[in-house]
Amino acid sequence: MTQESLTLGFFDIPVHEAAAAAVLRVLEAHGVADIELITGETVALFQEVRNGEIDIFATLWTPDVHCDLLNSAFSMQAIGNLYQPFLFLALPSKFKAEITSIDQLLQSTDIDREVIVSEIIYDRVLSAFQTYGLIDVGYILKSATDEEVISRYRDAMTSQEAKIMVLYSPSFLEDSEMIYQLKDSKNLFAQEQKAIILIKKQLIDSLGADLIDELEEMTLGNQVMKLMEQAMRVDGMDAHEAAEAWQRGKLVVRT
DSSP states (O other), X not given: OOOOEEEEEOOSSHHHHHHXXXXXXXXXXXXXXXXXXXXXXXXXHHHHHHTTOOSXXXXXXXXXXXXXXXXXXXXXXXXXXXXXOEEEEXXXXXXXXXXXXXXXXXXOSSSOXXXXXXXXXXXXXXXXXXHHTTTTTTOEEEEEOHHHHHHHHHHHHHHTOSOOEEEEESOTTTTOTTEEEOBOTTOSSSOOOEEEEEEEGGGHHHHOHHHXXXXXXXXXXXXXXXXXXXXXHTXXXXXXXXXXXXXXXXXXXXX
């Protein structure tokens, strides 16, 4: 391994930041001592990846959620499968007896038609809403930062307001008894994704076969990612503390 410094990018969202922190530990173990972490506004990050300004990016969700970025990042090579995310629509548990599927949202008059969505999954969600015909019957999607979205969703969970929540798994919210998942007859949200790492093609040789092989075979899994996100959002850890807790086997399931 001849590469001594590089940039590591990630979306400014706990689940992605936690994955990047785990990748960081692997890089450091292989002797990459000077690593600059890059995150920030989503649109700017997309452009930096497309321009080849980031050496390694962790993670993108493929083949569907981040397909546009993957297909336009010509200088990058996709490797690995750190965990297997998917999207789903949820409602507060108050509505469980009335609405069980996404299709039923087309006729419902009780559900708020304005849906706030995390900006990093917005394009995929918009496509799915259009395919289901939800946009045609008046549903409106509004993009926001992940932090704002989670805050709004937690408020809706507490108040049991008639709000649609577009969530992803792994997530610390997905097992809450305050919400339930809607059936996805078209399998547009629930399609399992691969959480991949992007590496600049010109760096593959300098990073060395051992490091590339370890990143290619690296597995975190959804349960570990859920626990790391929980450690960050609920327990107040930063991503590096969560990654260390994972390595030391100290992450625990909340009951």
